[in-house]
Amino acid sequence: MPTKKKPQVTPTPERRRELLATAAEVFAAQGYNATTVRRIADEAGMLAGSLYYHFDSKESMIDEILSTFLDELWQGYDAVLAAGLGPRETIEALVTESFREIDRHRPAVAIYQKESKYLATQPRFAYLADSQAKFEKVWLSTLERGVAEGTFRDDLDIRLTYRFVRDTVWVAASWYRPGGHHSPEEIARQYLSMVLDGIALRT
Amino acid sequence: MPTKKKPQVTPTPERRRELLATAAEVFAAQGYNATTVRRIADEAGMLAGSLYYHFDSKESMIDEILSTFLDELWQGYDAVLAAGLGPRETIEALVTESFREIDRHRPAVAIYQKESKYLATQPRFAYLADSQAKFEKVWLSTLERGVAEGTFRDDLDIRLTYRFVRDTVWVAASWYRPGGHHSPEEIARQYLSMVLDGIALRT
DNA sequence: TAACCTACCAAACACTTGTTAGGGAACGGC
């Protein structure tokens, strides 16, 4: 035998992230409840019990996946909001930032989409509801600012508009595949073009 | 004891639909895998085993829920397509019809959204993939017709546009509540206005 | 060499899951 099979020297936090990445991939593909810890361990090349050396429960895995994602998301959003742009530019920046997050955390976003409503009922995941409330506040106020300034139409139900914009952005995580034909920025550009100007030809 | 507790004379097919309705409600709220048959039975006021007098498995319940919904959906879609309208009018009619289906089958639509990708892998639910393929064909060809006719913009990725329109319509099932402020037709009108003309004010 | 730590395995645990088999109450037709 020339060499060892594996380096076996990956430090602790590195290994944690690897395992969380594979867990997120399986959660996103199968759904949280439909995913067994044995399946995750299988995908990671180990046995089910061994996962409990790194994590103390299956729930704590999805918890860490989601909270890590949300932390990074809000870091990006807060940076955009701190720039003090106009309503339209803020929306454009938020959407672009969102697609970048989808590009970076696709499984996490997909999990968030599918499971957050169910998880948010548990006290442990109260931060999901908090995040959603903050989310709504930011987008709604930006839209209202735009309506007041005459940037956005005033003949639409503002809450309907909010859900429209929010959903069109985030459902993209269900079909988006990194390394596809379009970069996140290109997708954001086209999405913004559709949302802002519509798909009908202007005459 | 003055009277009997229950009428107890509901005919068979009626009772089936009642049970399927409550099952659909729970499936939509909790997710299919997270829902136990005991929970469904609880909600229906009976014990788990009793469900198996009406259905032969949990899987056959969601099967019947989804296939019933899809049958009715395509009945509506086919009627629209048979009318032979122009591209823009076809899109408008399809979207309006979709919101009517969401109004009538909200739980079924929510289940379809969340579980279809996972279920479609099983042979029993092959019709889900079939339906999705037909769906894509109808919408894509209509959009392409509109681009060719000069009704829709030609500077957008057509598949991106398709997913955009499709998603914006169907995710509404996740927040829509029958009996709210807006009728399905009113929501369809505003959605179409946003999709076709955008949310930015025209100058 | 010895003690120690990291990262995993092997095997089991308690519990929940979907599902089944047998029984029985209410009711209508005869």
Add this chain to the structure above:
DNA sequence: GCCGTTCCCTAACAAGTGTTTGGTAGGTTA
């Protein structure tokens, strides 16, 4: 009254679930 049907209950089953416990190979440190 009797029979059959409808609809549900009681009680259990086997399989699968997340999790725990004790052990151990291999590397690092002393």
